[in-house]
Amino acid sequence: MKRNLGPVNALYPSLTTIIGAVVEGRANFSTVAHVGIMNHGQPQYLSFGINKSHHTGQGILEHREFSVCIPGEGLVVETDYVGLVSGRNTDKSRVFELFQGQLAHAPLITGCPVCMECRLARVVDFETHDVFIGEIVATHAEETVLYADGKIDITRVRPLLFDMASVKYWSLGPEVAPCWNVGKSLKAARSNGG
Amino acid sequence: MKRNLGPVNALYPSLTTIIGAVVEGRANFSTVAHVGIMNHGQPQYLSFGINKSHHTGQGILEHREFSVCIPGEGLVVETDYVGLVSGRNTDKSRVFELFQGQLAHAPLITGCPVCMECRLARVVDFETHDVFIGEIVATHAEETVLYADGKIDITRVRPLLFDMASVKYWSLGPEVAPCWNVGKSLKAARSNGG
Numbered sequence: 001m002k003r004n005l006g007p008v009n010a011l012y013p014s015l016t017t018i019i020g021a022v023v024e025g026r027a028n029f030s031t032v033a034h035v036g037i038m039n040h041g042q043p044q045y046l047s048f049g050i051n052k053s054h055h056t057g058q059g060i061l062e063h064r065e066f067s068v069c070i071p072g073e074g075l076v077v078e079t080d081y082v083g084l085v086s087g088r089n090t091d092k093s094r095v096f097e098l099f100q101g102q103l104a105h106a107p108l109i110t111g112c113p114v115c116m117e118c119r120l121a122r123v124v125d126f127e128t129h130d131v132f133i134g135e136i137v138a139t140h141a142e143e144t145v146l147y148a149d150g151k152i153d154i155t156r157v158r159p160l161l162f163d164m165a166s167v168k169y170w171s172l173g174p175e176v177a178p179c180w181n182v183g184k185s186l187k188a189a190r191s192n193g194g
Numbered sequence: 195m196k197r198n199l200g201p202v203n204a205l206y207p208s209l210t211t212i213i214g215a216v217v218e219g220r221a222n223f224s225t226v227a228h229v230g231i232m233n234h235g236q237p238q239y240l241s242f243g244i245n246k247s248h249h250t251g252q253g254i255l256e257h258r259e260f261s262v263c264i265p266g267e268g269l270v271v272e273t274d275y276v277g278l279v280s281g282r283n284t285d286k287s288r289v290f291e292l293f294q295g296q297l298a299h300a301p302l303i304t305g306c307p308v309c310m311e312c313r314l315a316r317v318v319d320f321e322t323h324d325v326f327i328g329e330i331v332a333t334h335a336e337e338t339v340l341y342a343d344g345k346i347d348i349t350r351v352r353p354l355l356f357d358m359a360s361v362k363y364w365s366l367g368p369e370v371a372p373c374w375n376v377g378k379s380l381k382a383a384r385s386n387g388g
Contacts, residue, residue, distance in 0.1 A: 001336070001337050002293070002309070002334040002335060002336055002337070003334065003335055003336075003337055003340065003344070004295075004332050004333070004334055005332075005333045005334070005335055005344060005346075006332065006333065007236065007237070007238050007329070007330040007331055007332060007333060008238070008310075008330070008333040008346075009231055009234070009238050009240065009330060009333075010264060010308045010310060010333050010335070010346055011209055011211075011229055011230075011231055011240060011262075011264075012209070012346075012348055012353075013209065013348055013353065013355070013366060014208075014209065014231065015205055015206070015207065015208065017205075034230060034231035034232075035205055035230070036205075036228060036229070036230020036231070036232075036241055036242075037203060037205055037208065037228035037230070037243070038228075038230075038243045038320060038323065038325055039243045039245075039320055039321075039322060039323040039325075040203070041321075041322055041323075042201065043201070043321075044201050044202070044203050045320065046203065046205060047230060047241070048230075049231070049232045049233045051233075068205075070204060070205075073370050076370055076371050076376055077371075077376055077377055077379065077380050078377070078380065079377070080371070080373060080374065080375065080376045080377030080378075080380075081377030081378075081380040081381055081384075082377075083373075083374065083377065084374060084377045084378065084381055085381060090384075095380075099196070101198075114204045115196070116202075116204060122318075124316075124318060124327075126232060126233055126239065127233075127235075127237075128233060128235055129232065129233040129235075131232055131233075133318075135201070136201040136202070136203060137201055138198050138199075138200065138201060139198070139199045139200065139201060139202040139203075139204050140196040140197070140198055140199070141196060141197055141199055141204070142195070142196055142197075143195050143196070143197055146197065147359070150197070150199060151359040151360075152199075152202075152204055152206075152359050153359070153360070154206055154207055154357050154359065154360065154364070159206075159207065160370060161207070161355075161366065162373060163348050165341070165345040165346050165347070165348065166345075166347070166348065166369070167372060167373045167374065167375075168369045168370070168371065168372055168373055169369070169370040169371050169372075169373055169376075170348070170366055170367060170368070170369050170370060171366075171367035171368055171369070171370050172207060172355065172364055172365075172366075172367050173364060173365035173366050173367035173368075174364070174365055174367075175360070175362045175363070175364050175365070176267050176270055176354060176362070176363040176364060176365050177270045177271075177274070177362065177363050178361060178362055178363075179274060179277075179356060179361050179362055179363055180274065180277065180278060180361065181274065181361075182270055182271055182274045182363075183271055183272070183273070183274030183275030183276075183277065183278045184274075184275075184278065185271065186271050186272065186274075186275040186289075187275055187278055187279060190275075190284075
């Protein structure tokens with residue numbers, strides 16, 4: 001039996017990221033758990049919406065560059081902290097050790113196992129939010145979280161999965177099944193008129 | 195030590211959903227694991243991009259309505275199956291038991307613990323993809339996955355988390371920490387000049 005909850009966003013859990021930008025000359029960071037994937041291909045685009053009053057947005061609009069870093073469970077205190085305080089009245093530039101990639105205004109966090117540098121491609125205007133669409137320029141991953149073929153092993157990233165209803169960060173659990181594979185039995189059965 | 199992987203989309207794991215639409219008069223479903231959250235507020239918008247050649251997109255453009263259902267682990271075979279075959283040459287209208295919500299062209303899946311009905315609000319044109327932005331009209335959740343206060347308990351939804359690198363569905367693990375809370379210790383320490 002289902003209950004109609006009204007227009008509730010139920011897209012959880014979502015991946016917790018830290019968005020970085022240079023605002024008023026210094027690195028600023030904000031926790032964002034709703035970064036979307038726009039397409040699959042090259043150029044590869046991602047997106048996220050933030051309230052128009054948000055401090056980080058100013059820096060992104062000014063320099064048209066930003067970073068998206070993925071913290072592991074070990075960085076949960078710092079990740080939560082940069083989501084608790086605003087860059088408007090707090091200097092967050094020294095919370096993390098940083099490194100430089102290809103872009104001048106996309107501050108990257110050494111302690112995050114995966115970091116992406118993005119160039120702003122488009123801004124979609126909503127009532128209260130700006131949705132920033134960025135093109136991924138480079139992705140930097142810690143050697144220790146890579147499979148032998150250079151792909152990222154999420155079990156070693158240990159991402160923080162955010163849920164709005166429980167207001168908690170959750171961990172990744174065990175695998176369930178192979179994708180584009182476990183459904184083949186049903187495909188075969190239905191092809192045979194099953 | 196970090197390695198530059200090039201412009202790799204590393205936003206995983208992501209929530210696996212089933213997008214539903216009415217195409218050429220019948221319900222069609224497609225597995226999509228990159229539905230984004232555009233804002234927080236009302237109206238509440240979500241988005242997803244699909245290749246312009248995609249069968250589901252035709253129905254969404256025609257009726258300007260679609261559904262986003264969240265399958266649990268028990269539905270992994272059917273979920274994978276509707277991502278394996280195209281509605282262009284396969285009738286997927288009878289894979290799931292369906293129910294009707296408020297919209298006429300947003301087919302909802304009874305077996306999914308959470309289902310959202312959406313009205314198309316905007317289409318953002320990309321090179322190869324259309325990004326559909328929908329306003330959530332109603333969210334239907336199984337009584338058995340709700341907390342006493344009516345919020346959704348994701349541990350009972352048992353969502354399928356998709357990862358592109360391992361090409362697997364993963365489960366939700368245990369909680370890590372409370373959000374907007376675990377960072378307070380660092381806030382206090384830094385306020386005191388720490």
